[in-house]
Amino acid sequence: xxxxxxxxxxxxxxxxxxxxxxxxxxxxxxxxxxxxxxxxxxxxxxxxxxxxxxxxxxxxxxxxxxxxxxxxxxxxxxxxxxxxxxxxxxxxxxxxxxxxxxxxxxxxxxxxxxxxxxxxxxxxxxxxxxxxxxxxxxxxxxxxxxxxxxxxxxxxxxxxxxxxxxxxxxxxxxxxxxxxxxxxxxxxxxxxxxxxxxxxxxxxxxxxxxxxxxxxxxxxxxxxxxxxxxxxxxxxxxxxxxxxxxxxxxxxxxxxxxxxxxxxxxxxxxxxxxxxxxxxxxxxxxxxxxxxxxxxxxxxxxxxxxxxxxxxxxxxxxxxxxxxxxxxxxxxxxxxxxxxxxxxxxxxxxxxxxxxxxxxxxxxxxxxxxxxxxxxxxxxxxxxxxxxxxxxxxxxxxxxxxxxxxxxxxxxxxxxxxxxxxxxxxxxxxxxxxxxxxxxxxxxxxxxxxxxxxxxxxxxxxxxxxxxxxxxxxxxxxxxxxxxxxxxxxxxxxxxx
Ligand SMILES: Cc1cc2nc3c(=O)[nH]c(=O)nc-3n(C[C@H](O)[C@H](O)[C@H](O)COP(=O)(O)OP(=O)(O)OC[C@H]3O[C@@H](n4cnc5c(N)ncnc54)[C@H](O)[C@@H]3O)c2cc1C
Numbered sequence: 001x002x003x004x005x006x007x008x009x010x011x012x013x014x015x016x017x018x019x020x021x022x023x024x025x026x027x028x029x030x031x032x033x034x035x036x037x038x039x040x041x042x043x044x045x046x047x048x049x050x051x052x053x054x055x056x057x058x059x060x061x062x063x064x065x066x067x068x069x070x071x072x073x074x075x076x077x078x079x080x081x082x083x084x085x086x087x088x089x090x091x092x093x094x095x096x097x098x099x100x101x102x103x104x105x106x107x108x109x110x111x112x113x114x115x116x117x118x119x120x121x122x123x124x125x126x127x128x129x130x131x132x133x134x135x136x137x138x139x140x141x142x143x144x145x146x147x148x149x150x151x152x153x154x155x156x157x158x159x160x161x162x163x164x165x166x167x168x169x170x171x172x173x174x175x176x177x178x179x180x181x182x183x184x185x186x187x188x189x190x191x192x193x194x195x196x197x198x199x200x201x202x203x204x205x206x207x208x209x210x211x212x213x214x215x216x217x218x219x220x221x222x223x224x225x226x227x228x229x230x231x232x233x234x235x236x237x238x239x240x241x242x243x244x245x246x247x248x249x250x251x252x253x254x255x256x257x258x259x260x261x262x263x264x265x266x267x268x269x270x271x272x273x274x275x276x277x278x279x280x281x282x283x284x285x286x287x288x289x290x291x292x293x294x295x296x297x298x299x300x301x302x303x304x305x306x307x308x309x310x311x312x313x314x315x316x317x318x319x320x321x322x323x324x325x326x327x328x329x330x331x332x333x334x335x336x337x338x339x340x341x342x343x344x345x346x347x348x349x350x351x352x353x354x355x356x357x358x359x360x361x362x363x364x365x366x367x368x369x370x371x372x373x374x375x376x377x378x379x380x381x382x383x384x385x386x387x388x389x390x391x392x393x394x395x396x397x398x399x400x401x402x403x404x405x406x407x408x409x410x411x412x413x414x415x416x417x418x419x420x421x422x423x424x425x426x427x428x429x430x431x432x433x434x435x436x437x438x439x440x441x442x443x444x445x446x447x448x449x450x451x452x453x454x455x456x457x458x459x460x461x462x463x464x465x466x467x468x469x470x471x472x473x474x475x476x477x478x479x480x481x482x483x484x485x486x487x488x489x490x491x492x493x494x495x496x497x
Contacts, residue, residue: 001377001492002473005463007278008032010491011268012091013293016044016432018467018476019283021072021484022236026186027245029488029497031279035247036270038254038433043235044283045439045469046434046477052419054318054375055368057231061359061377062329064199065216065478072481075247086225086239087364094330094488096408097189105193106380107223118226122187130184140167140360141214149486151455172210173447176336180210192333192389199381201475202309202440203339209447218478226328226364234354234477258282258464259295265463278463279495281487286454286470287435298460305420306452308384309440309475310344311425313397315378316453318419322362322374329360332471340381345445348383350393356380358402373418378405382436385425394422434470450474456487 008031012023015037023033041047045059060457066086073080092105103119106275109131113124172180181194195205197215227233242249250272257269258280267276282289290299333355334340340351359377362369369375378401382393405413425437442453454471467483469475474483491497 003462005278007463007494007495009034009038009277010181010279011275011277012281012282013258013268014038014044014281014283014433014468015237015239015249015251016283016468016480017234018283018469018480018484018487019044019244020282021454021481022281022467022488023247024238024242024245024247025075025484025488026073026281027242027247031491031494031495031497033242033247034275034277035242035249036253036255036268037249037251040252042239042251043232045434046231046235047430047431048230049231049316049420049421051138052318053370054316054373054419055230056316056375056377056421057176057359058316058356058423060231060312060375060460060477061361063227063231063234063477064218064222066227068478068481069238069496072238073241076241078241080237082235082329083240085228087228089224089226090329091327091441092219092224092329094325094327095189095193095328096332098333098335099408101189101195105220107220109359112220117350120187120190122190127190128474130181130213131216133220134213135221137171138214138217140171141211145450146479146482147486149456149490151457151459151472155442158259158268165410172213173184175210177205177208177210177212179366180213189333192337192355195337196331199310200442201440201444202311203444204336204345206341207345207445208445208449209444211450212444216396224329225362226375228365230361230365239490243391247472255284255293257295258289258461260294260297260461260464263460263462265461279465279491280372280463281464281465281467282492283468285433285435285468286441286466288433289466294461300454300459303452303454306449307345307444308436308438310438311382311384311437311445312379312423313350313382313394313425314403314423315398316374316419316421316423317376317378317413317417318369319374319376319413320416320418322370322372323360325409326358326360326363326365326374326376330359330360332356332408340487344352344381344383345443348388350380350382350397351366352396353399354380354397356404358405376405382425384436385429386436390424390426390440398422400457439469440475441468444474454481457490463494480497
C-alpha cells in the first residue's frame with residue numbers, strides 16, 4: 001500500500017547519473033520534474049575537460065551494463081541509438097606486471113581462454129569457474145540486494161527475494177575477495193587481476209567480501225563498452241532525453257536546504273529562492289545532505305560513521321606521441337597489493353609502488369587528441385582527504401607514475417607531456433560534493449557493508465528520497481542507475497502514480 005502522499009512535482013537535487021536517471025524515470029510516471037545542479041556543468045563525476053586540443057574524460061571510464069542506460073530511453077518510447085552509440089570492447093584490458101609479462105582480458109570467453117593458455121600455466125578451468133561463480137553471485141544478489149530497497153520489510157515477502165535469502169551462502173559473503181581468488185587461482189598475476197575489482201568501488205580486496213566478484217562478472221562475462229565520443233556523451237544523451245521529456249534543469253543553482261515541516265518535506269531553498277514540493281529526491285552525497293541540507297535534523301549516525309571508500313589521484317596528460325602498447329584500458333601492477341591497500345586504508349597515504357590505471361580514449365576515438373598524440377588519464381588509488389599534504393603526495397605519485405609509464409614504453413614520458421592537469425581528493429570533493437573526496441560513498445570493506453548504506457528514502461521525513469553512489473545499492477554507474485530506479489519506484493508507490 002502506498003502512503004498516498006500528494007504532489008505532481010518532484011524536485012531533484014544534483015545532476016549526477018542517478019539524479020538524471022531519477023528525473024527521467026519520474027517524468028515517465030507523469031511527474032513534473034525540476035532538477036537543480038550547483039555546478040554550471042551537468043553530470044557530477046561524469047565530466048570531461050578540454051585542454052589545448054585534447055579531450056579527457058575526467059571521471060569514470062569503464063562502462064558496464066549500458067542496458068541500464070538504454071532502459072531510460074525505452075521507457076519513454078525512444079530509440080537509444082538516436083542519442084548515443086555504445087561500442088562493445090573486444091579487448092577489455094592490457095595488464096602489465098612488474099616482471100615484464102603481460103596478460104590481456106577479453107569479453108569473449110574463447111579469446112580469454114586462449115590468452116590464459118598462452119600466457120600462464122593456470123588451468124583454464126580455474127578462471128572459468130571463478131567467472132561462472134561470479135555470474136551465480138550476481139543472479140542471487142540481483143533481485144535481493146541490487147534492484148530493490150533493502151529497507152522495506154514488504155520486499156522480503158516474495159519468492160525471488162526469499163529464494164535469494166535462502167541461497168545467501170552462495171554469495172560468498174563470508175570470505176574476502178582475496179582469500180576467495182587466491183584459493184581458486186594459482187597464478188599470482190591472475191589473483192592480482194581479480195582482486196583489483198575491489199578498487200572499482202574504492203574498497204580493499206583483503207577485507208571486502210567476495211560477493212563483490214559481481215564486478216568481474218559485469219566486465220568480463222557481460223562486457224565493457226565505450227560510448228562513441230567518450231563518457232560525457234552519456235550525460236549529453238540523458239540531458240537531451242530529460243529535456244524532451246519535460247524535465248526542467250537548472251544548472252548553477254545550489255540547493256541550500258531541504259525544507260521540512262513536522263515530518264514532511266515542504267520543498268527546497270535554493271540560491272534562486274524557495275521551490276515548493278512534497279517530493280524531493282537528493283542525489284548529493286548523503287553526508288553532505290545531512291551536514292548541509294538538513295541542519296538540525298536527526299542523523300543516522302551509525303550509517304554515517306561507516307568507513308568511507310578510497311579516493312584517487314588522477315593525472316591528465318596530453319602527450320606528444322602515440323604508443324601502440326597503451327590501449328583503451330591498461331593497468332600496470334605494483335609488486336605488493338597488500339602493502340598498497342594497507343597504505344591507503346590503514347596508513348591513509350599512497351603506496352610508493354601502486355597499481356596504475358591508464359585510460360587512453362584517443363586509442364579508440366582519435367578526435368580526443370591531436371594527430372600523432374595521446375590523451376592519457378593516469379590514476380592511482382589514494383586515501384580519502386584526512387588532512388594529508390596533497391602537494392607532497394601528488395608529487396610522489398607523479399614521479400612514480402612517470403617512471404612506470406616510461407619503463408613500459410621505453411622512453412622518458414616526462415619529456416613528452418605538453419599539457420597537464422591533476423585531480424586529488426580535495427578537488428574531487430570541491431567539484432562533486434563527495435564527502436572527503438571519497439569517490440564511492442562508504443567502503444564495502446565489511447561483510448555487512450551492503451546493509452549499512454543509507455536507504456533510498458528517509459525513515460523520518462515523508463517525501464524525501466535519495467539516489468546516487470553514497471546510498472543503496474552502491475556506487476559505480478550501474479548501481480547508481482539502479483538506485484535511481486529504486487527511488488523512483490518508491491515514489492511511485494508512495495504517491496500512487
Ligand atoms: C576518477 C573517477 C573514476 C571513476 N571510474 C568509474 C568507472 O570507471 N566506472 C564506473 O562505473 N564508475 C566510476 N566512477 C564512479 C562513478 O563516477 C560514480 O559512482 C557516479 O558517477 C556517481 O554518480 P552519482 O549519481 O552518485 O552523482 P555524482 O556524480 O556524485 O553527482 C552528484 C551531483 O550533485 C551535485 N550537488 C551536490 N550538492 C548539491 C546541492 N546542494 N545543490 C545542487 N547540486 C548539488 C554535485 O554538484 C554533483 O553534480 C569513478 C569516479 C571517479 C571520480
